[in-house]
Amino acid sequence: MSAAPRAKVEIVNFGCRLNLVEGEAMRCAAEAAGRDNLVIVNTCAVTAEAARQARQTIRRLKREAPERTIIVTGCAAQTAPQTFAAMLEVTKVLGNAEKLDAEAFRPDAAGRIAVGDIFAAPAAPPPVRGAVEDHTRAFLAIQTGCDHRCTFCIIPYGRGPSRSTPAEAIIAAAKDCVARGFQEIVLTGVDLTAYGRDIDGRPGLGKLVKAILRAAPDLARLRLSSIDCIEADDTLLDAIASEKRLMPHLHLSLQAGSDMILKRMKRRHSRTDAVRFCTEIRAARPDIVFGADLIAGFPTETEAMSAETLALVEDCGLTHLHVFPFSPRPGTPAAQMPQLAQEVIAARAKALRQAGAAALARHLDAQTGRTLSLLTERGGTARAEDFTRVQVGHVPAGRLIAAEITGHDGTMLLARPVAALDASLNASLNASLGRIAEMA
Ligand code: SF4
Numbered sequence: 001m002s003a004a005p006r007a008k009v010e011i012v013n014f015g016c017r018l019n020l021v022e023g024e025a026m027r028c029a030a031e032a033a034g035r036d037n038l039v040i041v042n043t044c045a046v047t048a049e050a051a052r053q054a055r056q057t058i059r060r061l062k063r064e065a066p067e068r069t070i071i072v073t074g075c076a077a078q079t080a081p082q083t084f085a086a087m088l089e090v091t092k093v094l095g096n097a098e099k100l101d102a103e104a105f106r107p108d109a110a111g112r113i114a115v116g117d118i119f120a121a122p123a124a125p126p127p128v129r130g131a132v133e134d135h136t137r138a139f140l141a142i143q144t145g146c147d148h149r150c151t152f153c154i155i156p157y158g159r160g161p162s163r164s165t166p167a168e169a170i171i172a173a174a175k176d177c178v179a180r181g182f183q184e185i186v187l188t189g190v191d192l193t194a195y196g197r198d199i200d201g202r203p204g205l206g207k208l209v210k211a212i213l214r215a216a217p218d219l220a221r222l223r224l225s226s227i228d229c230i231e232a233d234d235t236l237l238d239a240i241a242s243e244k245r246l247m248p249h250l251h252l253s254l255q256a257g258s259d260m261i262l263k264r265m266k267r268r269h270s271r272t273d274a275v276r277f278c279t280e281i282r283a284a285r286p287d288i289v290f291g292a293d294l295i296a297g298f299p300t301e302t303e304a305m306s307a308e309t310l311a312l313v314e315d316c317g318l319t320h321l322h323v324f325p326f327s328p329r330p331g332t333p334a335a336q337m338p339q340l341a342q343e344v345i346a347a348r349a350k351a352l353r354q355a356g357a358a359a360l361a362r363h364l365d366a367q368t369g370r371t372l373s374l375l376t377e378r379g380g381t382a383r384a385e386d387f388t389r390v391q392v393g394h395v396p397a398g399r400l401i402a403a404e405i406t407g408h409d410g411t412m413l414l415a416r417p418v419a420a421l422d423a424s425l426n427a428s429l430n431a432s433l434g435r436i437a438e439m440a
Helices: 017-032 048-064 075-079 081-085 155-159 167-179 205-215 234-242 259-264 271-284 303-316 342-367 423-439
Strands: 009-013 038-043 069-074 092-094 138-141 184-188 221-224 249-255 289-296 318-325 371-376 381-384 389-391 400-408 413-421
Touching: 009 017, 017 038, 017 138, 017 184, 038 048, 038 075, 048 069, 048 075, 048 081, 069 075, 075 081, 075 155, 081 092, 138 167, 167 184, 167 205, 184 205, 205 221, 205 234, 221 249, 234 271, 249 271, 249 303, 249 318, 259 303, 271 303, 289 303, 289 342, 303 318, 303 342, 318 342, 342 400, 371 413
Parallel strands: 009 038, 038 069, 069 092, 138 184, 184 221, 249 289, 289 318, 389 413
Antiparallel strands: 371 381, 371 400, 381 389, 400 413
């Protein structure tokens, strides 16, 4: 059986969903420019490991098909262009602003390195483009860049200042996604809660969420990628409490549970702020589930400070943890601070992951026996509204179904589909399930 013909333009994305959305825009631009045998490697710089994996992938891609042209872009290319330009496998290096210019992909486009100063160039907001190919949910990029300077983070140097996409363009793209049959839209960016600060009238994220749901009444699910709890505006808090089609799942950029470490990270919230935010949101929206990014082993972190971060899992009621063992990023202030031993960092990351696994298992226990609304994905899995993964067996991807939860395997729920739903059935199912929960 002959292998499937290789795509004219291939995208290899690393890192965040914003890269996924931009990857789709670059694929279309390169195809429109008539490119063939082209691979665009869209890198991430959030950890040294991410940049190393990109270089390894580039070498493999060229080894596998030497005739292919390789263009490298993304945050690692923006922050360290020479590193990639020095690789013989690489034909061109593009910056994060340059990659959004379709002209950059013309075969005759000049220059091997096109990486401008991301702070100087009035770079455009992200392409709002809808869903990427054959994914179940549509990602809409609404913001890029960041005006903060957390001491461990290199993202602002890769992405530049915070820029927001005009609301009209986002709403039009959302309606287009619904018209194309998508049941769920995920709003993504770098610092989502900074949305609108650079737009006249400073429409916040809450106003945008409400406007999308008003303009797309047939959209079953709207999801936020991750937010900074201290920057959540009042309209957003109200939307979380009152809009049932806004999914009860918030991924929080918490990073640590010790006030001293939060201060040394230059974060804008305190431990008390984080706990209060989660407590108040849970009171307003009882079915809410929190995920969080937590860094283990930040420089100068003592055992007592690490214990405060561990306790945050319980105190905030976190369920889905992303644990990052601290890795210094050259050029960041935290890289200059006295570093902890690798084995200490590894042990603290392990303890956090264990606490996360226990919290997830408690959450999965609590779902067993319930009937939930699920959005199916490829490969026999699905996602509940609170983003919990579910094994449902062979149901086509992209369908809304009701399913009875029969148990779990410690990481995902097991379910028996009971009914197919469309947006209106989904809303009435949730209303009746809400009423049943109230009666219980
Ligand atoms: S808010 Fe902090 S961690 Fe997030 S992108 Fe900005 S600088 Fe990085």
